[in-house]
């Protein structure tokens with residue numbers, strides 16, 4: 482009974498910090514990462530000179546270094562250059578840049594999978610390159626990229642727990658705070674894991690539903 | 700002449716694929732381009748519709764002269780607006796319905812109002828016998844049906860000439876007829892067409908004119924009747940012989956099962 486009591490007392494605080502921090506951080510970071518990834522994938526796919534090299538360089542850095550180190554550079558490092566950023570913004574910047582690189586690779590693969598003949602057909606009916614991209618290639622690429630992008634949301638959600646290291650009171654930070662008062666480490670950390678699991682399961686469920694809906698079309 | 704190509708040259712790196720190709724097409728002509736595979740037929744067609752940039756050459760289209768080595772984007776757009784292309788692999792937009800495939804070029808590229816574009820598209824689809832499938836997606840159609848939609852997509856923009864690159868080569872034998880039927884109908888209606896094909900029946904009976912290409916040059920150009928009754932060059936005769944042998948083999952292959960043990 483004691484276990485249940487500890488858990489049910491902690492749950493509202495966990496959910497509150499999830500609602501204020503964990504979930505919005507995930508959603509905002511994902512939206513920005515999505516924008517970045519489309520741009521980065523497009524300049525590579527469309528062979529835009531210079532921008533393409535910058536894109537490769539960005540992906541190389543982001544995927545080759547730990548996200549925790551990136552987070553520390555942004556939050557603890559940049560103030561040394563006079564750039565003080567609050568924890569929330571630092572988290573959004575770091576995670577959207579980091580996950581954006583992974584998503585860019587997903588998007589690029591998806592773009593490459595769209596049969597090129599359709600681009601030529603688009604030219605032949607008089608469309609411009611960007612009209613073809615927007616109306617023909619990108620919609621098809623999104624469908625291919627969708628499962629990969631959903632994985633990225635799940636990854637982002639879990640990664641937000643790292644923000645506890647830069648003083649952000651997101652869900653894991655809150656859990657640690659409660660645990661440091663009542664010393665119920667096992668119960669509380671298992672509980673917070675279950676809350677993460679519940680949210681990721683929800684996302685996966687929504688992903689399945691949406692995929693089914695997509696597949697009804699073309 | 701409605702369309703004249705003069706001395707078109709094209710190289711891929713070291714490989715010179717077109718070594719100075721010249722042809723002419725009159726309004727109402729159905730011109731078949733024949734020739735062994737690898738002779739540059741596709742490349743030629745792609746060069747005069749700018750899917751490939753020619754190294755040099757001149758295009759006279761609709762009374763205007765274009766230098767292919769120095770053509771501008773605006774000129775390319777202008778020529779493309781008056782021409783259409785039908786591909787070997789149909790290349791329909793997979794995320795669009797049959798109707799949307801046909802309206803896309805009208806609404807997006809030509810700014811035709813939606814209702815009018817729909818009218819035009821349905822009209823084109825009726826001409827190829829695909830109006831009932833207007834709301835289907837390409838993957839729900841057979842190859843022959845997809846190619847007919849591709850032809851409707853070409854027709855809808857009221858082109859002065861349609862280029863076809865082996866429109867039946869990707870099709871199962873039993874589906875070739877429906878596509879050739881549509882093309883024959885267009886020919887009867889006076890549509891100007893330039894058709895790369897291996898269908899000798901089409902070249903002989905539908906096309907008014909034959910262009911024989913080999914090794915990146917045009918070896919013969921003349922009326923269809925003359926080409927088949929009295930081919931001049933040795934290469935032409937050799938090509939016709941192999942093609943006719945192939946066609947005979949094919950027909951004997953398709954006939955044997957009825958006599959077989961099955």
Ligand SMILES: Nc1ncnc2c1ncn2[C@@H]1O[C@H](COP(=O)(O)OP(=O)(O)O)[C@@H](O)[C@H]1O
Nearest residue numbers: 711714716734735736737738739740741742743
């Ligand atoms: N994009 C390309 N890059 C390099 N070589 C090509 C390319 N397209 C065609 N070729 C070569 O050009 C020659 C002519 O090809 P093509 O025009 O397709 O002939 P056809 O349509 O008559 O069969 C072939 O040797 C082919 O390998």
Ligand SMILES: [Mg+2]
Nearest residue numbers: 740741742865
């Ligand atoms: Mg070819």
